[in-house]
Amino acid sequence: MSTGNMNLTLKVWRQKNNKTAGALVDYKLAEISPDMSFLEMFDVLNEQLINKGEEPVVFDHDCREGICGMCSMFINGRPHGPKDLVTTCQLHMRSFKDGDTIVVEPWRAAAFPVVKDLTVDRSAFDRVIAAGGFISVNTGNAQDANSLPIPKMQADAAFEAAACIGCGACVATCKNASAMLFVSAKISQLALLPQGQPERYRRVQSMVAQMDAEGFGNCTNTGACEAECPKGISLENIARMNRDFASAKFASEETV
Amino acid sequence: MSGFGNAFSSSIGKKFIMGATGIFLILFLIVHCGINALIFLNDGGLTFNIGAHFMATNWIIRAGEVVLMIGLLAHIFQALRLTLQNNKARPVKYAVNDGKANSKWYSRSMGLLGTLLLIFLIVHLSNFWVVSRFTGIPTVDANGHEDLYAVMKATFQNPLIVGLYVLSMISLCYHLLHGFASAFQTMGWNHSKYNGIIKGAGIWYSIIISILFAAMPIAFHFGFIQ
Numbered sequence: 338m339s340t341g342n343m344n345l346t347l348k349v350w351r352q353k354n355n356k357t358a359g360a361l362v363d364y365k366l367a368e369i370s371p372d373m374s375f376l377e378m379f380d381v382l383n384e385q386l387i388n389k390g391e392e393p394v395v396f397d398h399d400c401r402e403g404i405c406g407m408c409s410m411f412i413n414g415r416p417h418g419p420k421d422l423v424t425t426c427q428l429h430m431r432s433f434k435d436g437d438t439i440v441v442e443p444w445r446a447a448a449f450p451v452v453k454d455l456t457v458d459r460s461a462f463d464r465v466i467a468a469g470g471f472i473s474v475n476t477g478n479a480q481d482a483n484s485l486p487i488p489k490m491q492a493d494a495a496f497e498a499a500a501c502i503g504c505g506a507c508v509a510t511c512k513n514a515s516a517m518l519f520v521s522a523k524i525s526q527l528a529l530l531p532q533g534q535p536e537r538y539r540r541v542q543s544m545v546a547q548m549d550a551e552g553f554g555n556c557t558n559t560g561a562c563e564a565e566c567p568k569g570i571s572l573e574n575i576a577r578m579n580r581d582f583a584s585a586k587f588a589s590e591e592t593v
Numbered sequence: 594m595s596g597f598g599n600a601f602s603s604s605i606g607k608k609f610i611m612g613a614t615g616i617f618l619i620l621f622l623i624v625h626c627g628i629n630a631l632i633f634l635n636d637g638g639l640t641f642n643i644g645a646h647f648m649a650t651n652w653i654i655r656a657g658e659v660v661l662m663i664g665l666l667a668h669i670f671q672a673l674r675l676t677l678q679n680n681k682a683r684p685v686k687y688a689v690n691d692g693k694a695n696s697k698w699y700s701r702s703m704g705l706l707g708t709l710l711l712i713f714l715i716v717h718l719s720n721f722w723v724v725s726r727f728t729g730i731p732t733v734d735a736n737g738h739e740d741l742y743a744v745m746k747a748t749f750q751n752p753l754i755v756g757l758y759v760l761s762m763i764s765l766c767y768h769l770l771h772g773f774a775s776a777f778q779t780m781g782w783n784h785s786k787y788n789g790i791i792k793g794a795g796i797w798y799s800i801i802i803s804i805l806f807a808a809m810p811i812a813f814h815f816g817f818i819q
Binding site for chain 2: 414440558564572582
């Protein structure tokens with residue numbers, strides 16, 4: 338690992354499992370390169386801990402290129418750290434200063450129980466998707482793309498909603514631990530396209546019901562989720578979900 | 594009600610109730626502020642007392658008063674329920690949470706601002722509503738109408754009451770700055786053609802309503818109107 342000139346104090350949340358209480362533990366790191374990613378800095382910390390015979394810090398990560406949605410650290414009071422529109426793996430140490438103290442905590446929500454240290458169980462999101470975040474189509478050859486005309490603006494809006502990587506930063510930063518931005522993005526990406534229409538009003542009811550059952554909080558429109566989302570998912574999706582939910586409950590024959 | 598399923602018990606349904614009652618209360622404030630602003634005619638309250646007399650005797654208004662109370666209580670109870678649920682949704686709090694990096698302080702403090710307004714409302718209702726509805730307004734003006742203007746004038750001689758009213762109107766301003774636009778978002782009205790108008794109208798509405806209301810105790814206390 339390349340050496341640099343940054344000396345840092347880390348305050349990292351250590352928690353054995355969901356049954357025990359956790360606490361912030363201080364670690365000193367020397368000679369950190371400003372060109373390292375935040376996760377590489379954690380790799381250095383973990384090598385030190387392993388060499389000393391201590392337990393390494395457990396944290397989620399996978400692709401390390403900002404598209405998988407696995408990394409999930411709450412850094413100095415913000416999900417994915419101080420920069421906008423990046424995930425923790427794409428955050429670099431040059432965003433910090435030599436001598437900084439950095440507090441790193443897991444996502445905190447009743448619906449995201451801590452597995453260990455900085456890793457939380459986000460399978461609540463999977464259950465929300467399984468409740469209705471899909472389309473039912475016959476298998477077989479894909480039909481010609483041009484046989485389904487979709488206006489450009491509509492396609493773009495659906496694509497922007499589909500950019501959600503399901504990392505959970507919206508839940509983490511929301512003062513109410515609400516999952517409205519995630520759920521609305523997963524509803525919108527289908528509600529905006531013709532393939533999503535047959536199940537549109539059943540989907541919004543089922544997914545909102547599952548979101549509530551998972552114990553996420555209620556939205557109060559602070560806008561923190563939109564500001565912190567690494568993929569820039571818009572609050573327009575929440576408004577669309579609210580419209581669809583009202584249509585489904587008050588104007589649709591099919592009430593779930 | 595089976596046809597509507599869990600429409601109002603779901604998280605979105607609860608938001609609809611907050612937003613709908615919020616917009617209803619916003620409309621009420623326009624009527625309340627408009628009639629009260631008649632005191633600024635500075636005619637010894639003759640015109641204002643005509644308005645107050647109409648509001649106290651017209652049966653449509655009196656029926657509306659019941660709806661207003663129900664709406665207000667629904668707004669308060671729903672807020673309490675939502676706040677308790679939201680606290681449960683995050684049992685372990687963050688050691689460091691940089692809220693100012695991503696949202697306005699008043700958007701995150703609607704419960705606190707609302708509680709301040711509730712305390713104000715208890716004082717406010719006992720100052721005027723209880724007097725005009727139950728204990729009775731002691732004097733009549735030159736037109737023979739109940740002289741609510743005189744009650745206002747007497748009440749606002751107390752500097753503590755004036756201070757409470759002015760501070761509460763600052764709370765109201767910030768509560769509305771978030772609430773006005775938030776209600777539209779909740780109702781699904783988020784559209785590039787209207788967002789600018791909604792945001793602008795919300796800011797102007799909040800500031801104008803709060804300043805007009807705050808000016809009333811100040812004007813009485815310092816004798817700008819007689």
